[in-house]
Amino acid sequence: MSIDVLIGGAGGKQVSFDAAMANRHGLIAGATGTGKTITLQTLAESFSRIGVPVFMADVKGDLAGISQPGKPHKEIDRRIQEIAIKGYQHRGVPTLFWDIFGEAGHPVHTTISDMGPLLLSNLLQLNDTQSGVLYTAFRIADDEGLLLLDLKDLRAMLVWLGKNRKEVSGEYGNVSSASIGAIQRKLLVLEEQGAENFFAEPMLRLKDLMMIDFSGQGVISLLDVSKLIHKSPKLYSTFLLWLLSELFENLPEVGDADKPKMVLFFDEAHLIFDDAPKALLDKVEQVVRLIRSKGVGVYFITQSPLDIPEDVLGQLGMRIQHALRAFTPKDQRAVRTAAETFRPNPNIDTESAITELGIGEALVSTLDKNGAPTPVERVLIRPPESSIGPIDKSKRNELIQRSPVGGRYEELIDRESAYELLKQRSEEESRVAAAVKADEQSSSGRPKRKRSSNRQSVSEAIMKSIARKASTMITGRLVRGLLGSLLGGR
Ligand SMILES: Nc1ncnc2c1ncn2[C@@H]1O[C@H](COP(=O)(O)OP(=O)(O)OP(=O)(O)O)[C@@H](O)[C@H]1O
Numbered sequence: 001m002s003i004d005v006l007i008g009g010a011g012g013k014q015v016s017f018d019a020a021m022a023n024r025h026g027l028i029a030g031a032t033g034t035g036k037t038i039t040l041q042t043l044a045e046s047f048s049r050i051g052v053p054v055f056m057a058d059v060k061g062d063l064a065g066i067s068q069p070g071k072p073h074k075e076i077d078r079r080i081q082e083i084a085i086k087g088y089q090h091r092g093v094p095t096l097f098w099d100i101f102g103e104a105g106h107p108v109h110t111t112i113s114d115m116g117p118l119l120l121s122n123l124l125q126l127n128d129t130q131s132g133v134l135y136t137a138f139r140i141a142d143d144e145g146l147l148l149l150d151l152k153d154l155r156a157m158l159v160w161l162g163k164n165r166k167e168v169s170g171e172y173g174n175v176s177s178a179s180i181g182a183i184q185r186k187l188l189v190l191e192e193q194g195a196e197n198f199f200a201e202p203m204l205r206l207k208d209l210m211m212i213d214f215s216g217q218g219v220i221s222l223l224d225v226s227k228l229i230h231k232s233p234k235l236y237s238t239f240l241l242w243l244l245s246e247l248f249e250n251l252p253e254v255g256d257a258d259k260p261k262m263v264l265f266f267d268e269a270h271l272i273f274d275d276a277p278k279a280l281l282d283k284v285e286q287v288v289r290l291i292r293s294k295g296v297g298v299y300f301i302t303q304s305p306l307d308i309p310e311d312v313l314g315q316l317g318m319r320i321q322h323a324l325r326a327f328t329p330k331d332q333r334a335v336r337t338a339a340e341t342f343r344p345n346p347n348i349d350t351e352s353a354i355t356e357l358g359i360g361e362a363l364v365s366t367l368d369k370n371g372a373p374t375p376v377e378r379v380l381i382r383p384p385e386s387s388i389g390p391i392d393k394s395k396r397n398e399l400i401q402r403s404p405v406g407g408r409y410e411e412l413i414d415r416e417s418a419y420e421l422l423k424q425r426s427e428e429e430s431r432v433a434a435a436v437k438a439d440e441q442s443s444s445g446r447p448k449r450k451r452s453s454n455r456q457s458v459s460e461a462i463m464k465s466i467a468r469k470a471s472t473m474i475t476g477r478l479v480r481g482l483l484g485s486l487l488g489g490r
């Protein structure tokens with residue numbers, strides 16, 4: 001039995017999509033103020049109703065209304081008539097509020113180890129040489145089972161690397177102190193942007209983003225990024241990629257299903273692709289392609305289809321194109337690209353329609369049962385049943401208080417990790433060195449040869465101490481997935 005989900009309609013015709021195809025991803029595009037956010041709200045609501053959990057980011061703080069029933073409104077009533085919607089009722093959707101800063105929702109944490117060197121290099125915008133050094137830091141930490149949980153672990157690891165760069169460069173390649181310094185400075189900037197508490201434990205549990213409520217509705221996880229997106233757009237986009245990566249690495253393969261396991265909406269999607277290195281883009285393209293088989297649908301929201309790399313754009317099955325302006329040559333190119341991605345409909349001049357669409361009106365194409373795109377249709381988007389716009393602070397706080405994950409992430413834990421272990425090591429090293437020095441002083445009359453062999457025993461002692469320490473914490477080398485996040489054995 002297929003589950004049809006209404007997108008909108010016009011002139012007595014309705015356009016729906018088959019939920020079984022919703023893991024084939026989608027695109028919502030359009031100029032500012034043309035209705036993208038409301039379309040996203042409507043789609044998210046529909047997924048929730050059929051029991052699909054949704055993750056989405058609230059960029060302007062105007063999506064929280066999804067948790068509340070909407071109110072009667074002339075414009076909305078007209079739309080309901082025009083689209084001939086049956087059974088429309090004002091109702092909200094079960095919603096969890098999240099916020100990386102922990103102010104407008106439950107805090108979201110992950111660890112440096114889990115994010116991995118690829119995403120972290122992108123976050124810190126490191127050049128190739130600096131990335132190389134960061135990879136070395138991760139390789140040594142991974143090889144030795146040293147957990148890099150928070151920023152202080154990474155800082156300690158970099159200090160250690162700085163001190164031991166001659167010794168490690170044989171095995172791991174050249175490590176320059178200039179690169180270490182550059183990474184340390186970039187970490188400071190990140191800290192100033194408020195990332196200190198983002199890299200912490202308890203780490204976000206994926207199942208908390210994949211809840212179904214007691215009535216069978218998918219829970220919407222709404223991440224407030226209205227502050228983050230200004231403070232650190234890179235942290236926002238890197239977080240989205242990290243989430244994508246975690247889902248991909250951790251969810252099992254699923255066969256054909258009548259609906260997805262989860263749907264993600266990536267608003268301001270251009271931020272993911274703007275000045276991202278080619279190596280990362282290739283991986284993102286791969287993960288987007290493969291995550292389908294895990295039952296995860298990804299919907300990109302952005303102004304112009306030109307914001308999305310072609311390889312990714314080609315994988316987006318559902319297309320909802322709101323109006324675009326065609327003032328500049330670049331605008332016109334975007335209009336043409338958008339038009340070309342649709343399968344033609346003899347009754348519609350796609351290119352000119354794109355510039356004529358009204359607010360909340362769009363050109364839509366979905367995938368049919370065989371996965372082929374349907375001819376483009378011009379429709380009014382169904383209005384949401386939930387409330388449009390923000391909600392007041394006390395209402396939000398009340399929902400956060402009552403939340404089923406309340407209290408799980410608010411308290412940070414700081415378990416033994418690289419920072420503590422490296423500190424222990426260096427204390428042990430100083431102890432051994434001091435003991436040897438005392439020994440040397442008490443026998444200063446000995447011949448030189450003896451002293452040099454004594455020196456050797458100092459470094460031997462240190463190596464032994466490191467080996468001993470290491471053997472108590474190695475849990476097997478840490479293994480990383482496609483986007484560099486940790487696999488298993490956490
Ligand atoms: N499907 C719809 N039904 C009813 N009203 C709508 C619909 N779509 C848009 N609107 C109206 O248009 C306004 C602007 O839409 P919206 O906020 O979705 O634009 P946007 O494309 O997200 O803009 P921006 O790029 O600036 O974020 C809404 O506040 C709402 O009043």
Ligand SMILES: [Mg+2]
Pocket residue numbers: 036037038060
């Ligand atoms: Mg918007």
